[in-house]
Amino acid sequence: MRNPLNKTITSIKPSGIRKFFDIVAEMPDAISLGVGEPDFDTPWKVRDEAIYSLERGRTFYTSNSGLKELRIEIADFLERHYGLHYNPLTEMLMTVGGSEGIDVALRAMLDPGDEVLIPQPSYVSYEPCTILAGGVPVAINLKEENEFRLKPEELEAAITDKTKILIMPFPNNPTGAVMEKADLEPIVELVKKYDLFVLTDEIYGELTYTGEGHVSIASFPGMKERTIYINGFSKSHAMTGWRLGYVCAPAEIVQQMTKIHQFAIMCAPTTSQYAAVTAIRDCDEDVANMREEYNDRRRYLVNRFKKMGIKCFEPYGAFYIFPSIAEFGMSSEEFCTRLLKEKEVAVVPGTAFGESGEGNVRISYAYSLEALKKAMDRIEEFIKELRK
The missing domain is CATH 3.90.1150.10 (Aspartate Aminotransferase, domain 1)
Known part of the structure; x- marks a missing residue:
C-alpha cells in the first residue's frame, strides 16, 4: 500500500x-x-460579555479579519501601552490564538529555502512552522551567562544571504528572559543593515517585571514596516481556551495572511471576539x-x-x-x-x-x-x- x-x-x-x-x-x-x-x-466581566453575546444570538461568522470593534480597541490598547500605531482596518488580523498568527505569517512570507533565525531556547512552534512553510530554520543558541538575551554579535554571525526573517521570542518561553530597550537597539540596527524582517512574538508582553516594562521592537523608528507583531489574550487575560490572538503588520503582508486565514479558518471564534472587546477595554x-x-x-x-x-x-x-x-x-x-x-x-x-x-x-x-x-x-x- x-x-x-x-x-x-x-x-x-x-x-x-x-x-x-x-x-x-x-x-x-x-x-x-x-x-x-x-x-x-x-475575569468575570469577560465571561459575562460572552454569555450576553450568546443570549443575543451572536453566533454568526465575523469578517475574515475579525470584528471591527475589537480591532479598533486593540489599536487603542497598543498605542496606550506600547506606543504602536496600527490601522485596525488594514494592518490587523484576528487569529485562532497567537499560534495561528505565527503559522500564517511564515506561510505568507517564506519562499522555499529562505532562512529564519530562531533564538533558542524558545517556544516549540517556531521551528516546525518554518519547515512547514518551506523555510529553513537556523538556531541561534542563547547563553545563560547572557541571561538568554540575544546579543548583536550572535545575530550577525548567523546572518547569510538567504536570511529573511528573525524571530524575536521575548519575553521568552521557556527562560523568562526579556529584551530591554538597550538590548534591542543594536538588534534593530542589524535588522536594518541586512534588510531583514522581524516576527516578534509578544504574547507575554503584559507579564514583564522590570521597572522599564515591556518594550516592543516594532516601536523603534523604521521598524514598523519590517515587523510582524504577534499577540493575544491567552496569557495576559487568562483566556487560553478562548483561542484568540492577533497579528499587526504592514497592509500588504496582512492582505496575504488574511487570504490563507480565509481558506483555512474563515474567522476567529465569534464569541471569543465579543468577549475580547471587554477584555482589552476594561480589564487593565x-x-x-x-x-x-x-x-x-x-x-x-x-x-x-x-x-x-x-x-x-x-x-x-x-x-x-x-x-x-x-x-x-x-x-x-x-x-x-x-x-x-x-x-x-x-x-x-x-x-x-x-x-x-x-x-x-x-x-x-x-x-x-x-x-x-x-x-x-x-x-x-x-x-x-x-x-x-
Whole structure:
C-alpha cells in the first residue's frame, strides 16, 4: 500500500511539553508545573460579555479579519501601552490564538529555502512552522551567562544571504528572559543593515517585571514596516481556551495572511471576539493584579532555588523559571523523568525548546503559591538525594 503520509510532517517531532503532560494525567497525586496556562479564571466581566453575546444570538461568522470593534480597541490598547500605531482596518488580523498568527505569517512570507533565525531556547512552534512553510530554520543558541538575551554579535554571525526573517521570542518561553530597550537597539540596527524582517512574538508582553516594562521592537523608528507583531489574550487575560490572538503588520503582508486565514479558518471564534472587546477595554486592572501575583511567585521560586544552591538567573518576563541542573551529570530528559517517577513532580526538559536548553529545566509558576511550595519541597528532597 502507498504511504499515505507527508514526509515533511512525519519528520517533525511532537511537542516535548505534551509528553510529560500526558504522563501526569495518569498520576493522580502528581504535581504538574509543566504547562504554561494561567491558573486564574478569565475575569468575570469577560465571561459575562460572552454569555450576553450568546443570549443575543451572536453566533454568526465575523469578517475574515475579525470584528471591527475589537480591532479598533486593540489599536487603542497598543498605542496606550506600547506606543504602536496600527490601522485596525488594514494592518490587523484576528487569529485562532497567537499560534495561528505565527503559522500564517511564515506561510505568507517564506519562499522555499529562505532562512529564519530562531533564538533558542524558545517556544516549540517556531521551528516546525518554518519547515512547514518551506523555510529553513537556523538556531541561534542563547547563553545563560547572557541571561538568554540575544546579543548583536550572535545575530550577525548567523546572518547569510538567504536570511529573511528573525524571530524575536521575548519575553521568552521557556527562560523568562526579556529584551530591554538597550538590548534591542543594536538588534534593530542589524535588522536594518541586512534588510531583514522581524516576527516578534509578544504574547507575554503584559507579564514583564522590570521597572522599564515591556518594550516592543516594532516601536523603534523604521521598524514598523519590517515587523510582524504577534499577540493575544491567552496569557495576559487568562483566556487560553478562548483561542484568540492577533497579528499587526504592514497592509500588504496582512492582505496575504488574511487570504490563507480565509481558506483555512474563515474567522476567529465569534464569541471569543465579543468577549475580547471587554477584555482589552476594561480589564487593565485585572491584568495588573494577575501580574503582581505572578511576580510574587517568581520571587518565591528565585529565592528557593538560591537557598538550594541551584544556579538560576532571575527571569523578568512570562511565568517561567529555567534553573540549571547541569551539576547532576544527567540530561534534562533524564532529570525530569526521574523527578516525575521518584517525587511525582512534572517539569519540562530544556531540550523541548531546542538543543541549547540542555542542562536546564522549565518550571511554570502559573500555579498557586500553595502548589508551588509543595512541589518545591519535593524538588528540594530530590536534589538533596542526588547530592549525597
